[in-house]
Amino acid sequence: MGTFLDICEGEKKSKNTGFKDQCIETKLQIPVLSNGFEFASVQAFKTKSAWKDAIAAKSLVPLFEVYELADASTEDTKFESGNFSKITAKGVEKITFECYLSICAYAALKSYENNGQYGEIFEFNEGGDYSGVFAADGTKVKGRKIKSITVTRIRATKDKVPYVKGEITYADKDDILDGVIVKSDLEKDDLDGIFDVTLKLVSASSTVIKLTAASGCSGNSFIKSLVLADFKVRNAAGVAQTVTLVPADEDGVYQLIGTGFATGYTVEVDGVVQQTNIMYEGVEKLPVTVTP
Amino acid sequence: MKRTYQGIEFADGIQMSLAEFEKVYGSNHIFNNMLPAQRKKELKKAFEIATKKDISKPEEEDGDSTGSTDQGKAAQTSANS
Numbered sequence: 001m002g003t004f005l006d007i008c009e010g011e012k013k014s015k016n017t018g019f020k021d022q023c024i025e026t027k028l029q030i031p032v033l034s035n036g037f038e039f040a041s042v043q044a045f046k047t048k049s050a051w052k053d054a055i056a057a058k059s060l061v062p063l064f065e066v067y068e069l070a071d072a073s074t075e076d077t078k079f080e081s082g083n084f085s086k087i088t089a090k091g092v093e094k095i096t097f098e099c100y101l102s103i104c105a106y107a108a109l110k111s112y113e114n115n116g117q118y119g120e121i122f123e124f125n126e127g128g129d130y131s132g133v134f135a136a137d138g139t140k141v142k143g144r145k146i147k148s149i150t151v152t153r154i155r156a157t158k159d160k161v162p163y164v165k166g167e168i169t170y171a172d173k174d175d176i177l178d179g180v181i182v183k184s185d186l187e188k189d190d191l192d193g194i195f196d197v198t199l200k201l202v203s204a205s206s207t208v209i210k211l212t213a214a215s216g217c218s219g220n221s222f223i224k225s226l227v228l229a230d231f232k233v234r235n236a237a238g239v240a241q242t243v244t245l246v247p248a249d250e251d252g253v254y255q256l257i258g259t260g261f262a263t264g265y266t267v268e269v270d271g272v273v274q275q276t277n278i279m280y281e282g283v284e285k286l287p288v289t290v291t292p
Numbered sequence: 293m294k295r296t297y298q299g300i301e302f303a304d305g306i307q308m309s310l311a312e313f314e315k316v317y318g319s320n321h322i323f324n325n326m327l328p329a330q331r332k333k334e335l336k337k338a339f340e341i342a343t344k345k346d347i348s349k350p351e352e353e354d355g356d357s358t359g360s361t362d363q364g365k366a367a368q369t370s371a372n373s
Contacts, residue, residue: 207316228301244306244342247299249321257316258303 025181026127028069028095030191031168033061033118034143038135045132045141046184055194056272056279061118062191063109066097066166073173092147093173099151099164104217106153106164108193113150121146121168124191131181141180145171194279197223197269199286202253204265209233209256209288211267213248215280222252223280230273230280231256236264263290297338298322306342313339 037059039045054060077089101109112118120143124130132141147169156162195215202210213223228245233256235241246255256267269282295302300322308316314335317323323331323338 242303242305244303245301246317246320246322255320 025129025131026125028066028097028123029126030065030124030188031063031149032122032124032143032191033063033112033115033149034120034122035059035118036120036142038140038142039132041139042141042180042182045180046182046186048184048186048190051186051190052274052279055191056274058194058272060122061112062124062193063112064099064101064105064164065188066099068096068098070096072096072167091173093170095168097166097168099166100161101153101164102217103153106151109151109164109166114148119146120144121149121170124186124188127183128187129181129183130186131176131179133175134178134180144175147171189277192278194272194281196283197273197280198283199267199269201286201288204261204288204290205292206261206290207257207259209258209261209265209267210253211256211286212252213254213269213280214252222248224248224252225275226254226269226273226280230270232268232270233258233261234266234268234285235260236262241265261288261290263288265290295341295344297341298334300338302342308343310336310339313342 035058037054039050039054044050051060055062072094074091074094076087076091079086079088099109122130122132122143132143134140135142149166149168151164151166153162153164197213197215198219200212200214200219202212204210213226215221215223224247226248228243231243231245231254233241233243241258243256243258246257248254265288266285267288268285269280271281273280295304300317300320306313317338318331318335323335326334
């Protein structure tokens with residue numbers, strides 16, 4: 001009986017090198033986390049609405065614009081003795097960056113640090129080009145696998161504003177060999193994350209609930225563009241109620257009109273509201289207290 | 293088809309008299325910005341949109357379920373000027 005060894009790759013096939021004009025991607029601008037989402041094809045990858053839908057479904061999470069991007073990758077580790085050389089550990093692709101964020105935005109970013117749900121990343125670049133990699137079927141497009149994303153906020157100093165120091169470590173530095181890099185009508189402004197909406201009760205009677213909807217850290221940026229379908233009014237038993245909506249006035253006050261409103265009713269923003277240039281999601285249900 | 297008037301989106305199945313309608317809806321900012329005579333006329337128009345049984349049929353008078361009537365615009369303009 002002979003020996004059997006099947007642990008090495010076969011002979012690599014060499015490719016032709018006839019490339020005169022080099023088409024090179026630009027620098028990372030916005031990392032977009034993915035929960036393993038796959039675009040059905042390169043064409044879908046180039047379709048803005050497919051991105052928007054995936055963001056609304058929270059399959060994709062656009063992070064923030066990165067600055068001071070730097071490479072912190074490590075080389076392959078080799079064992080060498082005489083004329084013998086063997087790679088004992090593959091190098092790691094790692095990038096570092098800075099973001100200039102409020103505490104609220106930092107808290108949002110921090111929630112994705114080592115978040116087991118989002119383990120892949122698409123990269124939107126400064127030149128408007130963006131990239132992913134082919135999935136195993138060679139047709140679908142997915143994000144590059146990452147090993148970790150870490151962020152730390154550094155306080156303001158004499159010479160610098162507070163900033164977030166970030167680091168992304170990729171799982172496989174060579175998966176980019178299956179890269180898909182495209183350009184389409186997808187723009188940086190299409191990659192805003194979902195804005196939290198906080199509802200605030202102004203007043204409530206048995207027929208009219210007056211409320212405001214606001215976003216922003218301090219909740220003082222009024223949203224006046226919500227429509228009836230964006231609200232859900234429920235009675236104390238959780239049953240949805242039929243209501244009329246009077247749009248927001250100049251102070252941002254909406255009126256929900258119906259019958260039999262009572263303390264214990266709730267109003268909520270119904271799921272992720274997808275508008276042309278922005279998306280909203282309610283933070284929590286607004287409890288209604290009816291005053292006579 | 294939605295029942296809308298000047299951005300107000302009415303629930304289906306509203307059943308009330310015009311007087312009740314005026315009481316519930318007359319004080320919101322859509323109608324408050326109108327001159328009294330205009331307001332009464334526009335409230336009646338909105339009432340018809342809100343309470344008409346079959347909104348797929350055309351309006352009887354000069355009603356417009358989109359709420360983009362010239363009269364409505366004129367009322368808004370005069371109120372804002």
